[in-house]
Amino acid sequence: MISLFMLLLSVFSIHAEENLQERYFRNLRYNHVSPHVDIKGIHEIDAQEAARSAHYVFKYTADNQLAEIINHNYHRIKRHPLATIGAYRTVFSYDTNSETRMFFDINGNRMTNDRGVYKEVYTYDKKGFKYALDFYDENDQPMNSNWNISTYRWSKNKKLVIEKRYDLGNTLMDISPYFEFGITGILYRKDGSPKCNYNLNEQLKITANNVGVASYSDVYDQNGNHVEFSYQDEKGKLTNNQWKYAKAVQQFNDKGELVHIQRYDKDGKLLGDVNFPAPSAIKIAPSVSKKDSLEIKEKALGYLIALQELKPELMSSVFHPDLAKRTFRNDWKTKKDSIHETTYKEMVSFAESWNKSGTKFPPKPSNQAIILDVYHRIATVKLVSDNWVEYLHLVKTNEQWNIINLLWQYKNINRYPKGR
Incomplete structure (x- = not known):
């Protein structure tokens, strides 16, 4: 049964939808620090550009409160779990001192976000400081996230926001399952971006974790891109993290897509220099080469020749080991069709x-391979012989074309029940 809260929320959303103002952003600001950091869209675009590219839709009420985020980021750029939403639609509602976030799929059904929770409730004090976050399941019962965190608690200490995390058993938890930071102190810039995140002991003194990291720092450019992050020891000097690097420098294109990253150790030695293809820079495959066309036909016909001339070695070379070969059969008693499969090993055995x-074949078999389409490293072929009509999918791996899918039926349709 739908709760009264959910019903009122749905009614509110329907009526409020008409008055919401929309803004479009290519990306979200990167955040690997805390859910205390506000969600922020970066690289704003107009509606026309949004219609032809991946983006997020931020919807605001008349008094500029964030009401919804619609996730159209279908490029699936790899992000930190704290900097993603996961759900198709995130709905924000507000009470006197609280903000509630709920998550929905494209069909309007409730779902979990990337932290594995159904509902997040933030609580604010009278001065507007965000001091608590609690997670709830679909029945509004407290729950642990996929990091085994049920609640966050924040307080102020001089320039730092102190963060503590607890599970349902009130056990103090690390910042994440893979990084040992217990109590942490967040230092913000004036623009709300996180500048440094410190590991603190119970006396709130900066202390190193088990690999010698006491803090990590972030740098953002004027467009909100996360251009640099680094790890420091208790004295503020660069130190290697558990992944054996101390600093990373990132470059972004004009769309805010990561295209280059360099990693350095604590002594400034370059450890890695990697380029990434921009998700929006779609390169269309050129026309198929004559060499590829010849090989595709050769492999398609090779399958029939291997059967006809008893050549198991040829059969093994034309098929991919993950071959899926299928046809349909009809039970004359039940009049029901079923699918029959043949494996790679069986096909090699048949060739023997x-x-x-x-x-099994005429003295001079009439084998015909018709290439229907080729796109880059995948191809579709229609194969017609005296016995069968077959549709083949080929894939090019390790510079070699092979048949990976094959669907066939008898050429003579009289072999099937009439009317089918």
């Missing part, structure tokens, strides 16, 4: 003996 008598 299936036509041993030499009577």
